[in-house]
Amino acid sequence: MAATLTKDEALFQFLLRMGDNTLILGHRVSEWCGHAPVLEEDIALANTALDLIGQTQMWLGLAAEVQGDEKSADDLAFLRDVWDFRNVLLVEVPNEDFGRTLMRQFLFDAWHSIQLGHLMTSSDDRIAAIAAKASKEVAYHLERSADTVVGLGDGTAESHGFMQAALDYLWPYVGEMFSSDDVDAAMVKAGIAPDPASLRADFDALVGRVLADATLNIPESTFAHKGGRTGAMHTEHLGHLLTHMQWLQRAYPGANW
Amino acid sequence: MKNEWPLWEIFIRGQHGMSHRHVGSLHAPDAEMAIKNARDVYTRRNEGVSIWVVEANNITASSPSDKGPLYEPSESKVYRHPTFFDIPEEVGAL
Amino acid sequence: MYAQMVKSEASTDDPEKLAAFQARIDAGEKIEPKDWMPVGYRKTLIRQIGQHAHSEIVGQLPEGNWITRAPTLERKAILLAKVQDEAGHGLYLYCAAETLGVSRDELTEMLLDGRMKYSSIFNYPTLNWADMGAVGWLVDGAAILNQVPLQRTSFGPYSRAMIRVCKEESFHARQGFDAIRKMAEGTPAQKKMAQDAVNRLWFPALMMFGPSDADSVHSTQSMAWKIKMNTNDELRQKFVDQTVPQIEFLKLDLPDPGIKWNEERGHYDYSDPDWSEFFDVIKGNGPCNTDRLAARNKAWKDGQWVRDGLLAHARKKAARKHAAE
Numbered sequence: 026m027a028a029t030l031t032k033d034e035a036l037f038q039f040l041l042r043m044g045d046n047t048l049i050l051g052h053r054v055s056e057w058c059g060h061a062p063v064l065e066e067d068i069a070l071a072n073t074a075l076d077l078i079g080q081t082q083m084w085l086g087l088a089a090e091v092q093g094d095e096k097s098a099d100d101l102a103f104l105r106d107v108w109d110f111r112n113v114l115l116v117e118v119p120n121e122d123f124g125r126t127l128m129r130q131f132l133f134d135a136w137h138s139i140q141l142g143h144l145m146t147s148s149d150d151r152i153a154a155i156a157a158k159a160s161k162e163v164a165y166h167l168e169r170s171a172d173t174v175v176g177l178g179d180g181t182a183e184s185h186g187f188m189q190a191a192l193d194y195l196w197p198y199v200g201e202m203f204s205s206d207d208v209d210a211a212m213v214k215a216g217i218a219p220d221p222a223s224l225r226a227d228f229d230a231l232v233g234r235v236l237a238d239a240t241l242n243i244p245e246s247t248f249a250h251k252g253g254r255t256g257a258m259h260t261e262h263l264g265h266l267l268t269h270m271q272w273l274q275r276a277y278p279g280a281n282w
Numbered sequence: 283m284k285n286e287w288p289l290w291e292i293f294i295r296g297q298h299g300m301s302h303r304h305v306g307s308l309h310a311p312d313a314e315m316a317i318k319n320a321r322d323v324y325t326r327r328n329e330g331v332s333i334w335v336v337e338a339n340n341i342t343a344s345s346p347s348d349k350g351p352l353y354e355p356s357e358s359k360v361y362r363h364p365t366f367f368d369i370p371e372e373v374g375a376l
Numbered sequence: 377m378y379a380q381m382v383k384s385e386a387s388t389d390d391p392e393k394l395a396a397f398q399a400r401i402d403a404g405e406k407i408e409p410k411d412w413m414p415v416g417y418r419k420t421l422i423r424q425i426g427q428h429a430h431s432e433i434v435g436q437l438p439e440g441n442w443i444t445r446a447p448t449l450e451r452k453a454i455l456l457a458k459v460q461d462e463a464g465h466g467l468y469l470y471c472a473a474e475t476l477g478v479s480r481d482e483l484t485e486m487l488l489d490g491r492m493k494y495s496s497i498f499n500y501p502t503l504n505w506a507d508m509g510a511v512g513w514l515v516d517g518a519a520i521l522n523q524v525p526l527q528r529t530s531f532g533p534y535s536r537a538m539i540r541v542c543k544e545e546s547f548h549a550r551q552g553f554d555a556i557r558k559m560a561e562g563t564p565a566q567k568k569m570a571q572d573a574v575n576r577l578w579f580p581a582l583m584m585f586g587p588s589d590a591d592s593v594h595s596t597q598s599m600a601w602k603i604k605m606n607t608n609d610e611l612r613q614k615f616v617d618q619t620v621p622q623i624e625f626l627k628l629d630l631p632d633p634g635i636k637w638n639e640e641r642g643h644y645d646y647s648d649p650d651w652s653e654f655f656d657v658i659k660g661n662g663p664c665n666t667d668r669l670a671a672r673n674k675a676w677k678d679g680q681w682v683r684d685g686l687l688a689h690a691r692k693k694a695a696r697k698h699a700a701e
Contacts, residue, residue: 048449055443055452058459059436060671062679063287064467065308067436069322071460078453085449099448123682169318176311176689177682184685266444273447273505280563282447282505282555285684286481289474306540307471309480311690323464326457327544346411 035211036149037091038111039218041101042208042254044084045112048102049263050133051077052270053120062123069169073130076162083155103274107264114253115198117263124177124187128195131170135231136202138167139224148216171235178239185240192241200249203228289338290316292323294330302334313337378431378495378519380586381658382424382604384597385416401602406532409475417601418476422483423492424603425473425534430487430494432466434668438502439511447505454551455508461548465541472533488673496654499662500580503573506559506566510573512552513622514581518615520545522585525605534603553622560626571628578631579649585612587651616646 054074061067085098115133120126141163144156177184203225212218236243252258273282287309293302305324310316316335324330344352360366369376394414400407407413439459446452470480486492497515502508523545527538559570585608589595598604620635634647656662 052444055456058443058456059433059440059463060675062675062682063309064433064463064470065310065319065323066679066682067463068326068460068467069319071456071463072322072326075453075456075460078449078456082449099450102449103447123679165321172314172318173686176315176686179692180685180687180689181681183681184688187681187685269444272445277563277565280447280566282451282558282562285687286479287683287687289471306468306537307474308467311686312693315686315690323467326460326464343410346408 030207030211032211032215033091033093035208036215036217037088038208039212040084040088040091041109041111042113044081044088044098044101045110046116046133046137047077047084048081049110049112049266050116050130051075051081052266053116054126054130056120057123057126066123070126073166073169076159076166080155080159080162083158087151087155099274103271107259107267108256110253110259110263110267111256112253112263113198113201114250114260115195115201117253117260117266118195118198119262121194122187122191124184125191125194127170127173127177128188128191130166131174131235132195132199132232133202134163134167134170135228135235136224138163139227139231140219143219143224147218152217174235174241175239178236178241188239189241192236193244196244197246197248197250200247201251201253204249204251204254206255287311290320290335291338291341292316292320293334293336294320294324295332296330297328302332305329307338310335378435378522378584379424379427380493380495380584381589382420382427382594382598384594384601385419386597389414389416398600401530401600405530406535407530408532416597417603420598420601421531421534421603422473422476422478424598425469425476425537426478426483426486426492427494429466429469429473429483430492431498432462432469434487434494434498434672435515436462436466437668437671438498438500438664439508441502442505442508445505446508451508451555454555458512458548458551461544465544468537468540469534472531472537475533484676488669488676490660490669493658495584496657496662497580497584499657499664499668500577501663503576504569506556506569506573507577509552509554509556509559509570510577512548512550513556514552514574514577514619515584516545516548516552517619518581518584518611520549521611521615522606528602528605530602557626560628567628570626574623574628575631579653582612582615582646582649583651583654583657585609585615587654613643616644620644 051074054070054077057070058067058074061070081102082098085101089096089098089101115129118125118129138160141156141160145153145160147153147156174188178188179185203221205220205222209218209221213220233243253260273280288311289307290310290313291307292305294305295302308316308319308323310319313335316337317333320333320335325333356362393412397407397412397414397417407417436459439455439462443452443456443459446455470483473483474480483492487494502511520542523538523542527535527542529535529538556570556573559566561567562570587608589608595604595607599607616635620630623630632647634645636645638645657665660666
């Protein structure tokens with residue numbers, strides 16, 4: 026697609042990446058509602074999910090506007106198939122346990138907060154405005170998930186074990202957040218968004234500090250699963266998630282809810 | 283050993299410059315988490331701009347049996363209230 | 377209601393103190409945690425507030441069942457915020473119960489091993505999206521009728537928790553009505569869902585108020601103590617009277633052929649629910665009892681290492697700080 030990618034097509038892809046990340050992660054986090062380890066965490070997780078759903082409405086709303094097919098954020102969320110989703114694989118892996126959920130949240134929050142910091146100075150005012158609103162929410166997500174990762178990593182031997190296992194499992198999904206392609210190149214060129222690769226140093230510093238406090242070891246392998254943000258190859262999990270999420274819209278097309 | 287998170291009393295100052303007010307309680311492993319939990323539990327509807335947390339154990343409360351000696355003596359000091367004094371209307375604002 | 381058939385405890389306290397206590401309640405004074413109170417008052421309240429709290433958190437499950445299937449982003453956010461509020465209500469109520477000398481963990485364990493109950497309504501399944509409307513509108517609507525008067529209950533912490541809960545509840549009932557209205561006015565398939573939800577949930581909603589308690593000694597004692605403000609039948613009638621016109625507004629069929637306006641009484645007549653079904657549900661034989669308790673048990677058991685881990689870290693941190701000073 027490199028040769029034929031117009032600026033609007035690239036922008037559309039970029040907005041899908043932002044919106045699909047928050048959509049899919051928000052969905053995953055919402056699965057905890059009613060099942061968290063303690064009421065206070067149940068309520069906190071729901072707040073995170075609500076923020077992410079709200080951000081999805083803004084990102085996908087703008088994506089639909091850029092696409093110009095008179096579609097809505099809901100159309101994009103509920104009527105695309107797996108291959109059209111542009112979220113990183115990290116956010117679609119199942120919750121598994123509270124440790125993996127919080128570790129995934131922390132790794133995503135760390136990237137997300139850095140990314141939004143850059144987007145606040147985007148040459149596209151609409152993007153800068155969404156980033157300004159979202160960055161306040163995400164600053165809190167990061168504070169909370171980082172504290173929890175430290176608390177559980179440096180908690181009991183058992184909680185440490187859960188967190189190390191979570192980190193080992195999730196680490197191969199980290200690299201994809203920093204991979205760059207022609208969509209990113211077009212965004213950099215237009216001054217809309219930073220090159221993902223350029224965020225890695227800040228990410229490593231932040232994550233390194235928190236994981237050291239958590240007494241956790243970052244795996245040595247630098248292998249990175251890829252395919253989510255390009256749509257080339259998602260995990261098997263995304264299809265299951267979409268069958269839940271999209272079922273009503275698919276089964277009763279054209280209805281108003 | 284009992285492993286229940288301690289109970290914290292939560293005080294929140296609202297938007298309008300009023301004092302912190304007791305809004306309820308919650309459980310948290312320590313003070314920092316208590317503040318975060320309070321933010322998530324008690325400010326979901328835009329209720330506050332500042333949070334205090336106090337571990338419930340650390341609150342010393344007056345005893346109900348002291349109610350008489352503590353509060354009744356002030357009942358007779360009616361002159362402390364502005365309405366005690368009759369001021370002629372023509373005097374103006376006081 | 378959220379607290380159904382709460383047995384009051386007989387008091388064996390000093391009659392003089394009891395009389396003074398009753399006089400305080402009759403005078404409209406609030407009873408606070410450190411005040412003297414009859415043993416029976418304390419026990420009954422722990423049971424009632426605990427049951428109410430349990431109902432809130434078990435009540436997260438039937439609605440939580442649809443969060444991942446909500447049909448639009450906005451509906452998903454509204455439903456999630458609503459179910460989150462239920463967790464908040466449970467939290468406020470547990471805290472109120474804790475002022476009576478029982479811990480949240482103790483109450484939780486009594487729920488999990490079946491020693492304490494929660495409202496019968498949450499043992500019914502949510503089977504189609506219109507149930508999300510019907511639960512908010514009918515179930516929360518029924519609950520509000522009980523909770524509004526409870527804001528004036530004699531026990532201070534319970535009253536304050538109820539004030540907070542009631543502030544949030546009207547959002548619940550309204551979002552429910554809004555959701556089911558969209559369905560009732562939607563496609564034939566949506567209308568069918570709405571009708572199905574109302575038909576299925578009507579009698580379970582009526583059962584929430586509990587069997588007639590006009591002659592119950594427990595109710596008489598609880599009403600004297602102002603921890604129960606109305607009889608079950610009074611509230612049920614009020615619910616029917618306010619809900620029937622709403623069903624008609626939605627142009628849905630009434631779920632009970634026995635519903636008829638009674639000019640003489642100035643109320644709607646309605647059919648009594650099948651109370652044998654109610655007692656079955658209370659005994660654990662409702663359609664979802666086993667699943668609901670299993671879900672709560674799993675969350676509690678799976679969460680143990682998290683609760684322990686965060687507490688262990690807090691203690692380590694405190695010890696390190698202490699050592700540094």
